Amino acid sequence: MLGKRLLYILVVIAGLALLAAAVIWWFFFRERVLGIPAAPPLIRATPEVTALTTLTATPPVTPNEVDSPLAAFVARNLEIPWALDFLPDRSMLFTERPGRVRLVDASGGLVSQPLLVVPDVAHTGEGGLLGIAVHPDFNRNAFVFIYYTYRDGDRTANKLVRYRKAGNT
Numbered sequence: 001m002l003g004k005r006l007l008y009i010l011v012v013i014a015g016l017a018l019l020a021a022a023v024i025w026w027f028f029f030r031e032r033v034l035g036i037p038a039a040p041p042l043i044r045a046t047p048e049v050t051a052l053t054t055l056t057a058t059p060p061v062t063p064n065e066v067d068s069p070l071a072a073f074v075a076r077n078l079e080i081p082w083a084l085d086f087l088p089d090r091s092m093l094f095t096e097r098p099g100r101v102r103l104v105d106a107s108g109g110l111v112s113q114p115l116l117v118v119p120d121v122a123h124t125g126e127g128g129l130l131g132i133a134v135h136p137d138f139n140r141n142a143f144v145f146i147y148y149t150y151r152d153g154d155r156t157a158n159k160l161v162r163y164r165k166a167g168n169t
Contacts (some may be wrong), residue, residue, distance in 0.1 A: 075110040078102070085134045085144075087165075093144060097121075097128030101146065103168065115169055120150045127156055142166065 074092070075081075081102075084094035090106040099121030100114040121129050127149030135143035142165045149158050 074104050075102070080128070082129065083131045085132050087134055088139050093132055093134065095129040095132050095146065097130070098123045099129045099148070101129070101132065101144075111168055113168070115165070116146075116163065118146070118148055122149045122151045122156050124149075124156070127158075130158075131160075138165075 078096055079100075080097040082095045082097045084092055086092050087106075092104040092106075093115070094102050094104070096102060096114075099118040101116040101118070103111045103115050105111055118129055121127075123129075129146060129148045131145075131147035133145045135141055135145070138144075144163050144165050145160060146163065147158065147160045149156050151157075
């Protein structure tokens with residue numbers, strides 16, 4: 001009898017933990033998705049619009065068919081762009097695996113100089129500057145987290161570091 005009661009209690013606790021995790025995930029997901037524009041409608045097939053003729057040219061469309069392009073170049077000539085996240089002003093932060101954090105300004109395109117160059121990044125194998133995340137309350141604290149591989153003696157390891165964005169640094 002005691003074993004069944006204990007099993008019941010454990011199942012209830014596990015269910016509540018799963019429910020709490022789902023609620024936390026939902027609030028995080030909801031904050032990330034709100035405000036992102038929906039994909040424009042599909043382009044109607046016409047003689048002028050051919051399906052995927054090239055990846056570098058935008059097919060011709062009339063203004064009333066599509067509000068915004070389905071795809072657009074944001075930045076070029078990058079060195080292994082890896083992870084990205086968006087700032088509240090819709091600017092985009094992203095990493096280049098050799099150790100640079102870059103910014104695509106919402107109004108001006110790619111900022112020519114990196115925001116940050118991480119000197120101890122070990123860019124070998126699958127390692128390097130791998131992750132970036134903007135704090136959910138960025139407008140208040142300006143925190144940006146990065147995750148990268150570094151050398152610790154003769155071995156490699158990973159670390160998570162918090163930075164504060166100030167202007168273009």
